[in-house]
Amino acid sequence: MTLKNKLDASDEVELAHEEERVSKLAALALYRDGTLDTLVPGTFSALKTIHVALFGxxxxxxxxxxxxxxxxxxxxxxxxxxxxxxxxxxxxxxxENFDQIVEKYVEMNIAHPFREGNGRSERIWLDHMFRRELGRTVDWSRIGREDYLLAMDCSPVRDLEIKALLGQALSDDLRSVALLVRSVDASYAYEGYDAYRAEDLGSDGASGVVR
Structure with missing residues (x-):
């Protein structure tokens, strides 16, 4: 059954494609227009703002x-x-540190506060904490889909796998647009959204700077 939506999409495939296109553009904008800079990391208010930006x-x-x-x-x-x-x-x-941030992310994933779009929103929320608290960012393209999904499946009882994957995927390059667009694509691919490449969306999909 297709979720009720503002796009008047009655077909699940059509809705998935439009959801990917619209929310990927919004994800890029969150980083590039300074919105994330206004949010308090690790708060539900920040996660809510991210979710509204992606899916509002x-x-x-x-x-x-x-x-x-x-x-x-x-x-x-x-x-x-x-x-x-x-x-x-x-x-x-x-x-305050890497382990604490990942543990907080795992708990928010267990909570899964929204009807849809939790994973994509929560990964931006996690990255925002890394950026603000540690000066690092996650290059999601360095974590394979199956590895990520298996690690998250295990995380409620054992978080060693997701910590190991995230630890090897951290980068100091906070302003790289190339890293951002490939990370957005990888994050969406975890959920099966891979009809579009972030760099191809919009006339300036890969331009600008990450604030």
Whole structure:
């Protein structure tokens, strides 16, 4: 069943393609127009702003805490009735070093606060913490899809794999547009969104600077 959307798309494939196109452009804009610089890293407010930026033109529920329960395979994300308290607890988690930041990311992924688009939003949220707290950024293109998905599947009980993958994918090049566009593509490919290349979207998809 196709999610109700603002694009009037009734076909799942059409919706997926338009969602990818619109939200990828929004992801690039978040880095390039200075929006991320205004957000407090590691807060739910920052994640909400990111989610609205990516999906606000597509779904009415953008930025709203979900009221339905979600599961992936045999794993159930946090129950909807406990989400608000879970989010408050996650916000208080420390984020002073690499391990703490990844642990906070894993907990937010378990919470999965939104109806759709959690992974793509949360990876930007994670990268924002790395940028602000450690002066590093994630080059998602250095982490293969299957490796990432398996590591995240294990992360609720053991986070060693996702920490190892992220540790080897960190870069000091915070202003590289090339790194940004390939990271956006890789992040979207984890969820099966690979119909467009970020650098081809819009007339200036690969131009500008990362703030």
């Amino acid at each position: 033109d597509i779904y009415d529920f953008a930025g709203r805490i979900r009221t339905v329960n979600l599961a992936k395979g045999n794993f159930r994300f946090a129950s909807a009735i406990y989400l608000e308290s879970a989010i408050r607890s996650i916000e208080t988690m420390p984020q």
